[in-house]
Amino acid sequence: MERGNTEGPDTGSQLANGPTLAATKARSAELFGVLRSPQTGDAARATARDELVHLHLPLVEHCARRFRNRGEPPEDLVQVGTIGLIKSIDRFDEERGVEFSTYATPTIIGEIKRYFRDKGWAIRVPRRLQELRLQITSSTAELTQSLGRSPTPSELAERVGCSVEEIIEGLESGNAYATLSLDAGDSSEDGAASMLEALGSDDESFENIEIRESLKPLLDQLDPREKKILLLRFFKNMTQSQIAAEIGVSQMHVSRLLTRTLEHLRTSLADHG
Structure with a gap:
């Protein structure tokens, strides 16, 4: 799988047991050519689309791992992320010169975050911020493809039509998807006491x-x-x-x-x- 400049870890390491990065990139370009060709029949187009999904599934798994330990089975997050992958495949325009993984990553992550939003927030977030996050996700995918890189907060603010402060607030609202239990301590052997142990309690003798x-x-x-x-x-x-x-x-x-x-x-x- 090709590596975009916004993914962080080398996604090629996810394909250690499969095709090489170059081979994956070449096969991806070939499949997108088949998918977009007007001479391709419906059956061949469906086959090419399915193979693209399978080829880029490691990217979905990589994105899903960012949301581990949030109370949802990893398999469910991969399924949800695959929806974002399919949407990216259907919308991707290879002529813009942006690598597919760079374009698809925000859409996959946005789909997973939308799943958490629809399933319920750990902390109640105003509807305004929930809708703003959706706009940010959509605009990020569009700007990433047009600019060839991740957009800055000011570029997002201009596209969405709000201030940079509101963009930052919308991004930070993602922290409300999960909360840390008060009695959750450090997993290390000599970890600090839990937050609950540090809180005061009423003294009945008072x-x-x-x-x-x-x-x-x-x-x-x-x-x-x-x-x-x-x-x-x-x-x-x-x-x-x-x-x-x-x-x-x-x-x-x-x-x-x-x-x-x-x-x-x-x-x-x-x-x-």
């Missing part, structure tokens, strides 16, 4: 601060024996029988003292509240 602060002066007003009973019961978790043995009174008497003391505290809290 709810009791006001009550504790209100009780302090009330507790100071109790006599020593009442304070000791409360301490043993609620801070040392002793039973009424254990408390009775500790202070030398009956369990019944401990029960009455606890009831009276707690009722006094409740009434005092209500009065102060």
